[in-house]
Amino acid sequence: MERTGNRSNRIKYTCPGCAANAWGKPSLKLICGECHVQFAGEP
Numbered sequence: 001m002e003r004t005g006n007r008s009n010r011i012k013y014t015c016p017g018c019a020a021n022a023w024g025k026p027s028l029k030l031i032c033g034e035c036h037v038q039f040a041g042e043p
C-alpha cells in the first residue's frame with residue numbers, strides 16, 4: 001500500500017559540520033561531501 005503524502009518513513013538528516021539537510025529512510029548512513037562526516041538523523 002503506497003500512497004502519496006506518507007512521509008512517516010523519512011527522517012531529516014543534518015550535517016554537524018555545515019548544517020546541510022537531507023531526508024531519507026532511518027537506516028541511511030549519509031556522508032557530507034563537503035565535511036566528510038556522517039549526517040546526524042533527527043527522528
Ligand SMILES: [Zn+2]
Binds near residue numbers: 020
Ligand atoms: Zn557538511
